[in-house]
Structures are given as C-alpha cells and as structure tokens.
Amino acid sequence: MRAFVFVSVVCAVITCASVARSAELQPFAWPVTCELGTTCFIQNYVDHDPSDKTLDFRCGHRTYDGHDGTDIRLPDLDVQRKGVEVVAAASGRVTHVRDGMDDVSVKVVGKAAITGRECGNGAVVEHGDGWSTQYCHMAKGSLGVKPGDSVRSGQALGLVGLSGNTEFPHLHFTVRHDGKIVDPFAEGAAKGECNSGRSLWQPTQGAVSNYPSTEIINAGFADRAVTMDEIETGEVKRSLPGSQSAAIVAYVRAIGLQADDEQALELRSPEGQVVAEYRAPKLPRDQAQYFISAGRKRAGSTWPVGSYRATFVLRRQGAEIARRSFQVDIAQ
Structure with a gap:
C-alpha cells in the first residue's frame, strides 16, 4: 500500500x-x-x-x-x-x-x-x-x-x-x-x-x-474450503487434511497477474488419478494478487493413504510462465 x-x-x-x-x-x-x-x-x-x-x-x-x-x-x-x-x-x-x-x-x-x-x-x-x-x-x-x-x-x-x-x-x-x-x-x-x-x-x-512478472507466494493444502483471509493470516496452514478429513483442498496464491491470464490447478491421488481440477476463467483485468483452489469432499470412510499431489499452471498469451507442484502425505 x-x-x-x-x-x-x-x-x-x-x-x-x-x-x-x-x-x-x-x-x-x-x-x-x-x-x-x-x-x-x-x-x-x-x-x-x-x-x-x-x-x-x-x-x-x-x-x-x-x-x-x-x-x-x-x-x-x-x-x-x-x-x-x-x-x-x-x-x-x-x-x-x-x-x-x-x-x-x-x-x-x-x-x-x-x-x-x-x-x-x-x-x-x-x-x-x-x-x-x-x-x-x-x-x-x-x-x-x-x-x-x-x-x-x-x-x-x-x-x-x-x-x-x-x-x-x-x-x-x-x-x-x-x-x-x-x-x-x-x-x-x-x-x-x-x-x-x-x-x-x-x-x-x-x-x-531478477524481475519475475508473476510470482507464486503461497501453495498448500487444507481440509476444507479456503478463503483469501485465511491465506493472508496463515491460519490455513493449521488445517492440513488427514485420513478422516471431510475434504482435501489444494490452493495457490499468485501476485502480479495480468488480464487474460489463465490458471489451472489439478489434484491427483496417490495412484495418479485426478481427484479434482479447476480451470479459472481468463482474468478480466490485471490483478495484484489472486488465489484459486481445487478439492473434493471425502466419499468413503477415510481417504486412501499416500501422497496427494497438486500442480498449478499459469499461462499468458498461450505460453506457460509459472508452474508449481506440491504434495501432502496422508497417513493411516
């Protein structure tokens, strides 16, 4: 400011x-x-x-x-x-x-x-x-x-x-x-x-x-839907998912985004299957910061154990300009 x-x-x-x-x-x-x-x-x-x-x-x-x-x-x-x-x-x-x-x-x-x-x-x-x-x-x-x-x-x-x-x-x-x-x-x-x-x-x-036109400043997982305020305060980091969590949600916040940027976030299971994905609409204008999330509610009694991997991709005018992969391990 x-x-x-x-x-x-x-x-x-x-x-x-x-x-x-x-x-x-x-x-x-x-x-x-x-x-x-x-x-x-x-x-x-x-x-x-x-x-x-x-x-x-x-x-x-x-x-x-x-x-x-x-x-x-x-x-x-x-x-x-x-x-x-x-x-x-x-x-x-x-x-x-x-x-x-x-x-x-x-x-x-x-x-x-x-x-x-x-x-x-x-x-x-x-x-x-x-x-x-x-x-x-x-x-x-x-x-x-x-x-x-x-x-x-x-x-x-x-x-x-x-x-x-x-x-x-x-x-x-x-x-x-x-x-x-x-x-x-x-x-x-x-x-x-x-x-x-x-x-x-x-x-x-x-x-x-260095002059990165866009940067990823937060990326992680939560056991519920995420808000920008929770990312800003850091509170979201205290809500990691476990085997009995109601949901697994991946989130990413980036800064320096431009009009027409395209963002996509994909979440895969330990077996490599797509659990959830979100492709955001093109941005209508420049954004100082922006976050997206992708997740799914638990269907069975527990989540399968293993590593859940998320991948975020940002494209500008058709070219990939940022990518981040990150994972969370779910234990028994």
Whole structure:
C-alpha cells in the first residue's frame, strides 16, 4: 500500500534530528532479512508513469498509480509474527522515528483512524548529500533506534509489520534524493521512462536483479474450503487434511497477474488419478494478487493413504510462465 511521507511532520509529533552531508551514497543492502523470491516478494515497484496509468522500471505494471516506493511483502502474517528484521540499506543517521501503532489491517480500522500516519511505525535514515531512505509499516514496539542514532549498512532497525495504511505484512521502502522520489532499481530514469537508469543495489544482491512478472507466494493444502483471509493470516496452514478429513483442498496464491491470464490447478491421488481440477476463467483485468483452489469432499470412510499431489499452471498469451507442484502425505 502507499506509504505517505512523515518526514515533513513537525518534531513535536515525530521525534527528529538533523544530519550532516557526506560525499557519496553507498550501494544499498537489501532492507529486509529475507530471501527474495522465496521468503519475501516484491508486491509493488515505483510507478514511473506521471499520468493516471502505471509503469514500473521494466515497462511492466507491477505497481499502482502514484506508488512511491518498493513494497517487500511476506507470504503471510504467520511469518510476520515470527519476526523478520528490517535493516538500514546504507550507513547514515536516523532522523525520524514513529512507533506505537497497532499491527492491524486498514480494512479493519479504516483509513480515518490512520490519517496523517499512513506510513505506520517506521524510520527515516539520512545518508548525506541529500539522500534518505524511509521504512514504513513496521511492527509495533520493534523500533530499536531513535533520532540521532548512527546506523551502519545492514544494522537492524526493527521488524516488518502491519501498521498504517496497509492490508498485508510488508516493508514499504522509499528512496529520496533532495526530496524527490528515486527508484532504487532505476536511478536517473526520467519520468515515463522504463528499462533505463542504474541500480542502486549492492552487486551481491543478485536476486534483486531478477524481475519475475508473476510470482507464486503461497501453495498448500487444507481440509476444507479456503478463503483469501485465511491465506493472508496463515491460519490455513493449521488445517492440513488427514485420513478422516471431510475434504482435501489444494490452493495457490499468485501476485502480479495480468488480464487474460489463465490458471489451472489439478489434484491427483496417490495412484495418479485426478481427484479434482479447476480451470479459472481468463482474468478480466490485471490483478495484484489472486488465489484459486481445487478439492473434493471425502466419499468413503477415510481417504486412501499416500501422497496427494497438486500442480498449478499459469499461462499468458498461450505460453506457460509459472508452474508449481506440491504434495501432502496422508497417513493411516
């Protein structure tokens, strides 16, 4: 979700400190202690289109209108509650900090409750020469720095949370130079341009250079019908099917889907027979996230023991662009 600037708020509201200028910006470390593409994912990039349309740095649409940062999301709230560190992308001095906001979806509290505090719990670090980084939606009570603190690249600032204007656990990471938004994937790119500019990330951040147009972020099984909220909270992971379960249901959630994408999910028995399958209608429009499921109710007294295997396939313009197979073992 969009994170609004809180650096301009007066010091009486948010504790702040000044910082000296330095000579040169260091390449950025990844600001979340996670494995990109496995334990965390980029939900949204910076929007490069100055109009009401969208354009990310690779000429795609993994963003939304006016988005001014990089949203690094976790798979679900279950992962967030275990604690995932947010770290300083570069050395500098902390100038602004906010803490104390609850970790709760804006869908629950409403936007009026967080007006003027859309960033949620967070921090701003200035790096000199007009450069700064902002970290939003962090966990309540997790901020371990205060204004005036010097931090080194990779030093912990706090934890990923669900505070402020957000519906899912993530870090909204914003880069500014002389007060202007900079895309860390494409520094120097002009407004409306894509496939240009330079990366500000450290060369060692290899996975950051990847640009999957679509990613699978959740896949698993349940003993009943599944909802998006249960996937988001992680509650679905506590409903694995057993031999006497009323049903076996496979589910997959993906992000970055496009209009006309085709999704199919098939569930097979230990003997390889099709137990259930679902072919979703073509998407009528781009979707930031989408989930499908396929399952069947138990017909006999128990489910046959063995490994039940599900396969998800996503096709775009007739070409397969994503596939995931996963299984669950049913014991006696």
